[in-house]
Amino acid sequence: MPRERLSVVVTRRLPEAVETRLSELFDVRLRDTDDPMTRPELVDAVKTADILVPTLNDQIDAGLLGQAGEQLRLIANYGAGVDHIDVATARQRGILVSNTPGVLTDDTADMTMALILAVTRRIPEGLAMMQKGGWQGWSPNAMLGGRVGGRRLGILGMGRIGQAVARRARAFGMQVHYHNRRRLRPEIEDEHEATWWESLDQMLARMDVVSVNCPSTPSTFHLLNARRLKLMKPSAVVVNTSRGEVIDENALTRMIRAGEIAGAGLDVYEDGVNVNPRLRELSNVVLLPHMGSATVEGRIEMGEKVIINIKTFEDGHRPPDQVVPAML
Structure with a gap:
């Protein structure tokens, strides 16, 4: 039977x-x-x-x-x-x-790099200009972004996805740094040419780009809170393809609006589909509908x-x- x-x-x-x-x-x-x-x-x-x-x-x-x-x-x-x-x-x-x-490791890592490029090179602003028909032609000072090569990338969470981001970042000439619950084995650090920071605070203060790649757990809730975000350089940007709850979204919004952080690329949000409306108003913020693994x-x-x-x-x-x- x-x-x-x-x-x-x-x-x-x-x-x-x-x-x-x-x-x-x-x-x-x-x-x-x-x-x-x-x-x-x-x-x-x-x-x-x-x-x-x-x-x-x-x-x-x-x-x-x-x-x-x-x-x-x-x-x-x-x-x-x-x-x-x-x-x-x-x-x-x-x-x-x-x-x-x-x-989903490679798909999410690809989207992380896409967001880094989109924010630093102002791709959505250029796209919006073209769609509105507002482009007046090339100019030496128009739409200036920042060069990715040589920038310090701080990866928060160096698991599968974090390491995949590191491989891509190295190909773009970025300097890879990371903070993790546990330090990686020396051979893995050498493979990614990655520098470990035991102190998250100290790492954040020195990075040009911070990529959130850690899971959402009680210990990572608002890991990037207002105090830690204030440690970042005004020229730094934040990218999150992990979980929205890791970042205090209201604090991030306030600091970007005040010019205390240069921009952000977000694929996930603290309150699900209810995205902070003030984020939508910022030209230096790239928002995606949780499509990192899509x-x-x-x-x-x-x-x-x-x-x-x-x-x-x-x-x-x-x-x-x-x-x-x-x-x-």
């Missing part, structure tokens, strides 16, 4: 290839629209599914997990970040959590990771990308 297929609930629309494969392997419930699930829909999902496949928009907190049925045994997150999931509570209830690390290839590879984690669990083994509280 064939084994009954696992019940899988997916909270958002995924690439067609991923949805097709999920449908072939499991008893899957897919979304008809790309709207996030409402809280009642999430409650129904955890009450009925064997496997939940959420995304970063879904708050899988203790209250939701408390309403889960006994059949829910795996939360196979579609994404690397799991700050929206109460991993500790899930573990206490015997629910495993997995994610999709590694597949490539067709990356999204499909994320889905493949989700499927592998579910299949491995179904076969009675530990998912290869299982997340435990000690990792956070």
